[in-house]
Structures are given as C-alpha cells and as structure tokens.
Amino acid sequence: MTLIEQxxxxxPDQVTPPTGTAVDPLTxxxxxxxxxxxxxxxxxxxxxxxxxxxxGSQPWAVTKRINRVAKDATLxxxxxxxxxxxxxxxxxxxxxxxxxxxxxxxxxxxxxxFVAVTAxxxxxxxxxxxxxTDGAEQPETKDENAVDxxxxxxxxxxxxxxxxxxxxxxxxxxxxxxxxEAVRSLDRLMRFSGDEVSGRLVLLHGPPGxxxxxxxxxxxxxxxxxxxxxxxxxxxxxxxxxxxxxxxVMGNDGPQVTDEDEPRRRWRLLVLEDCDELIxxxxxxxxxxxxxxxxxxxxxxxxxxxxxxxxITTNERLDQLHPAVVRPGRCLAQIxxxxxxxxxxxxxxxxxxxxxxxxxxAELYATRNGTSPDIARVAEPAFGxxx
Numbered sequence: 336m337t338l339i340e341q342x343x344x345x346x347p348d349q350v351t352p353p354t355g356t357a358v359d360p361l362t363x364x365x366x367x368x369x370x371x372x373x374x375x376x377x378x379x380x381x382x383x384x385x386x387x388x389x390x391g392s393q394p395w396a397v398t399k400r401i402n403r404v405a406k407d408a409t410l411x412x413x414x415x416x417x418x419x420x421x422x423x424x425x426x427x428x429x430x431x432x433x434x435x436x437x438x439x440x441x442x443x444x445x446x447x448x449f450v451a452v453t454a455x456x457x458x459x460x461x462x463x464x465x466x467x468t469d470g471a472e473q474p475e476t477k478d479e480n481a482v483d484x485x486x487x488x489x490x491x492x493x494x495x496x497x498x499x500x501x502x503x504x505x506x507x508x509x510x511x512x513x514x515x516e517a518v519r520s521l522d523r524l525m526r527f528s529g530d531e532v533s534g535r536l537v538l539l540h541g542p543p544g545x546x547x548x549x550x551x552x553x554x555x556x557x558x559x560x561x562x563x564x565x566x567x568x569x570x571x572x573x574x575x576x577x578x579x580x581x582x583x584v585m586g587n588d589g590p591q592v593t594d595e596d597e598p599r600r601r602w603r604l605l606v607l608e609d610c611d612e613l614i615x616x617x618x619x620x621x622x623x624x625x626x627x628x629x630x631x632x633x634x635x636x637x638x639x640x641x642x643x644x645x646x647i648t649t650n651e652r653l654d655q656l657h658p659a660v661v662r663p664g665r666c667l668a669q670i671x672x673x674x675x676x677x678x679x680x681x682x683x684x685x686x687x688x689x690x691x692x693x694x695x696x697a698e699l700y701a702t703r704n705g706t707s708p709d710i711a712r713v714a715e716p717a718f719g720x721x722x
Contacts, residue, residue, distance in 0.1 A: 376421035384439035408471035410440035544697030574625035
C-alpha cells in the first residue's frame with residue numbers, strides 16, 4: 336500500500352464549463368488524502384506542505400536539494416512560524432509558514448537536505464527559498480587525508496544512504512605494499528581523470544589480505560576532484576531489488592565539477608566488495624537476475640546517460656569469473672592484487688625477518704609485529720586493516 340492514497344471524485348452536480356472557459360483543475364479533480372498505520376508524522380508534513388499549492392492560494396513552488404547540510408543550518412526561513420516538526424529516527428521534517436508562503440524542509444540522516452517553498456508569487460517563493468538555504472551548504476572537506484564516502488543499505492522503509500568521512504592513504508605512501516605488476520596497473524588507474532572512459536567496471540581480484548580495500552580508499556582520494564565514491568553494503572539486495580537499484584543509480588549526482596568555468600557532472604564510483612557469488616562463472620544460475628542487472632549497469636541501457644562506474648573486489652581467480660564480466664571492453668581496469676614475491680616481501684620486511692616464499696600484505700604485517708599469521712589478528716597499520 337502506498338504511503339499516501341489519493342482519491343479522485345467528481346461531484347454529481349458538476350456542470351461541464353463552456354468551451355474556452357478557464358477553470359481551476361482543483362474544481363474538477365478534487366483530491367482526498369488518507370493516511371494509514373504505515374505512515375509517519377513526516378508523511379503528514381509532506382501532505383500539509385502541498386495544501387496551499389493544491390488549492391491554488393499559493394500557485395508558485397520552488398525546491399532545492401542540499402548535498403551536505405551545515406550543522407548549524409535550520410533550513411527554515413528567518414522569522415517563520417513553525418507549524419509541524421517531525422523527527423523520524425533522525426530524519427527531521429519541518430513545516431513552516433509566513434505571510435503568503437509555506438515551506439517544507441527535510442534533513443536526512445545522511446547529511447543531505449531538501450527545501451520546498453510555495454508562495455503567492457514566483458518572486459516571493461524564490462526569495463524565501465534563498466533565505467532558508469543561505470549558508471546551509473557545508474563546503475567539501477579540505478583534509479587531504481580524508482574523503483566523504485557514502486554507504487548505501489536497504490532499510491525497513493527502503494534504501495538509505497549515510498555519509499562518513501574516511502581516512503584515505505596517499506597512493507605514493509602505500510604503493511610499496513603491492514607487487515610490481517599490481518603497482519603498474521594501479522598507477523594507471525590512480526592517474527585516470529574520467530575524460531575518456533573505455534569501460535565502466537573496475538575489477539580488483541586476488542586472495543584475501545592483499546590490500547584491495549585499501550587500494551580503493553586511495554583511489555577515492557586520487558579521484559576526489561571528479562568522482563564521488565559510494566559503497567553498497569548489501570550487493571545481493573541491491574541487484575535483487577529494482578527499486579533499490581534505481582534509487583542509487585538515478586539519484587542525486589552530487590555537486591558539479593567546474594573546469595575552466597564550464598560546469599560538468601561528477602562521476603560516481605559504486606563499490607561492491609567481496610561479490611564472489613555475483614560474478615563467478617555459475618552466477619547466472621545462483622544469483623538469478625543479479626548478474627544481468629550488473630552487466631546492464633556497466634554496459635547496457637541502465638548505464639546510458641549516467642556517469643557511473645562500478646568497482647568490484649573478489650577473492651576468485653580470473654579464470655573462475657563469468658566470461659561476460661571479463662569480456663574485452665567491459666572493464667576500465669582489471670587488476671590482480673596478489674601477494675608480494677619473496678624478493679619484494681624481503682625488501683618490505685627488512686633483513687631482520689627471513690622470508691620463505693610469497694607473502695600477502697596481511698602476513699607481512701603479522702610477521703613484522705611478531706605474531707603468527709595463521710592464528711593472529713592482524714595489527715592495523717596507519718590507515719586501517721588491509722583486506
């Protein structure tokens with residue numbers, strides 16, 4: 336059942352107006368809004384905010400979405416009268432009014448916000464909206480070691496996005512943690528600028544503990560000037576729910592990038608970690624439509640017109656992946672992040688630690704810290720655990 340049910344009815348004594356007569360649509364299509372036990376107080380705010388627009392007393396409406404709402408921003412115009420305020424598990428909706436105008440503001444738990452204003456004139460609606468949103472946008476973080484990353488998950492009332500500031504290592508500081516072959520491929524990926532996209536999929540594959548996740552965090556830092564990173568925490572739910580998929584893919588694109596005074600849309604990098612079952616050779620049988628939707632997102636109608644890249648990490652070997660995933664032209668980058676050779680591991684550990692063969696990054700940290708990699712919990716390096 337939908338949150339707000341709208342019923343259209345025609346009065347039995349309604350008379351068809353003469354041809355050419357201007358008639359307010361409201362008199363012909365009355366709307367009755369009803370609520371049920373699935374609704375929240377915030378839904379009531381949504382309905383009441385449209386009342387003046389529906390009845391025609393305030394026929395002008397303007398809206399604005401804010402990506403990062405400043406902590407001290409109220410999103411309410413000065414000297415407004417608060418009519419309703421609803422806190423729905425951290426999402427705050429406020430209905431306010433003033434002389435000849437009404438405003439509705441929403442502040443979501445992910446830090447973004449939305450303001451809608453209706454008024455008796457276009458000029459008044461624009462002025463009230465400007466007053467409500469003046470200084471409300473928090474500037475992007477200036478910390479070179481941190482990047483704002485969004486995290487998507489399916490909640491009880493649909494998809495949710497929460498944004499967190501994540502510490503990100505500089506690529507030059509961590510490249511010694513990867514094998515020579517991986518460094519050459521990752522170097523090219525880190526320098527990518529988004530100008531010429533030859534594929535929409537970034538595939539990092541290799542055994543656990545080799546640093547795939549840390550490489551992606553460094554990638555978020557290298558691409559911060561032209562791309563936003565979002566991590567999907569529940570890939571199976573993401574690809575099995577068309578509504579969830581469309582909310583993420585078709586949602587807000589974030590702030591604009593300005594290049595020589597020419598605004599252009601930012602890219603988005605969707606990160607899906609440990610998607611072995613989704614992309615292995617038997618994926619079509621085991622995951623149903625999930626694989627098809629992934630392929631459609633990276634090289635189909637769904638991805639057309641959307642500046643979206645998808646990064647996937649997997650522990651599977653390349654020959655164990657579905658051929659449609661690794662076919663030529665699909666991947667922007669296809670990188671094996673494997674263990675360091677004995678020579679590389681010996682250089683990494685130094686002369687005090689003998690090396691007897693290849694070692695993953697997790698094993699290197701465990702060895703350097705004097706613990707057994709077979710049973711020990713890997714000590715976290717400066718930028719978090721390597722996965």
